[in-house]
Amino acid sequence: MSRSTSALAATRTWVEDFVVAHDVCPFAGRELRRGTIRYVGVAADDWPTALTTLIEECRRLDGTPDIATTLLVLTSGVDDFDDYLDLLAIAETLLIDQGYEGVYQLASFHPDYCFADAEPEEPANFTNRSPWPMLHLLREADIEQALVHYPDPEAIPERNIAAMQRLGRKSLADQLTALRKFPE
Template sequence: MPDTLTPACAATRDWVEGFVVAHNVCPFARRELVAESIRFVEVSAAQWEPALQALVVECRRLDASAAIETTLLVLRSGLEDFDDYLDFLAVAEALLVEQGYEGTYQLASFHPDYCFDGAEQDDPANFTNRSPWPMLHLLREAGLEHALTHYPDPEAIPERNIERMRQLGSERLAAELAALRPPRRD
């Protein structure tokens, strides 16, 4: 998108390109990155209400602009603890339903300490959802459905990603993620 990116958003864009696309974690990310149809927005999450309002504003922006396929809300300050982030995510998902966006948009979740339920913290598979900062990925359901219908064996994507992350190993993945995140300013 033509907007000037904050340092956190620029680092997030670098993560999308240098990690997500480079490791093909999302086989659809490259197309959207090249098309510049990903919007990057930095939001303070120190107080939940304004952060949740920003989520609704981004839904409305997607409603109004077909040129934006997806938005990454970079949640700066306030959700560093993964459990707090999960609580916030649950409220955000409920808000999308309350606002009538169920079936229109969905949220994908990313956090620096992401850990799948039942997984060990050091399992490399967790890196499929680890990011420089806590974030919400707001996706158009229609765009996702379209992409999945034109991708061979989309059900295999998660298993392929897990296998790839485990091949690379936690140490290498942690170093790659750390290199993409500039020093904290808060």
Template sequence: MSPAADPLAATRQWVETFVVPRNICPFAGREVARDTIRYVAVDAGDWERALLALVAECERLDETPAIETTLLVLAPGLEAFEDYLDFLEVAEALLVDQGYEGTYQLASFHPDYCFADAEPEDPANFTNRSPSPMLHLLREAGLEQALAHYPDPEAIPERNMAALREEGHDALDTALARLRGQA
């Protein structure tokens, strides 16, 4: 099966060929090299089952310290960005409700991601655009440790936005479309 036909393979390829080379997450390369990223497909057509899968992944991380982070690929389902944002809000509330606040946090990614204060064509949106809708489940302790050893972590978002704007919307859109099998 080609990466474009397999959402997990496309996501792995996105991390390795889009995120890491552009240094969008300065810590991703280390985790790729350590093979500590777990990739999980979740059918998000049924929100209840998808949310149960999120809690199950928190429990797996509790039990498996060798896994640093999990990417929950929400395919099929949640193709509409507004639906994804509604799901994300429920997922974040569920983490709090289950007692995971301060232990895990969610980073959000979607093929049509658009920051509230940005135009859809702004290349800066590609910091959070991915081949499929997904939730990135991060260990807060690991994130805090990585940030403590990184110079000027507050500048990461601005640096990413500037670099992606320099690369340009068309080039980024083509790269992402290729990963989704649309180029």
């Protein structure tokens, strides 16, 4: 199994067994059931290629309303969280430069994700930890539409943090580590 295939399989499992199972994103279950999540693997060793793929995925979403969201799984090149953050900053600027500000939003996930105001070992970080680094493209119009029908959307982050604290750092870390051990 190739590294890309392993990374995509681990990401699919993470979406099902972590994001949906723990209701981290209250909207992911619906998209999973509908089959509207697109998974794309790309090496980020060559940032221009990875960023070109990001814009290609924006264009694909532009022309394919049946795809709700794209998870761009970065299979190599940004294992270091600081490198990932540098790529993320460029990706966000690129979306603006390409006219996608207000159209698409990037959500960020990384195995070592750490919020700016958090200690690395805090369970809250696991709300944005994934088996592989990724850029998650979401349509802003879809987010707005979903939030209209969701009671108290402002409470989602606090609810997620509480859930991560209940699960505990060791359990969360073990789940994530298990997903990274897909055969290559």
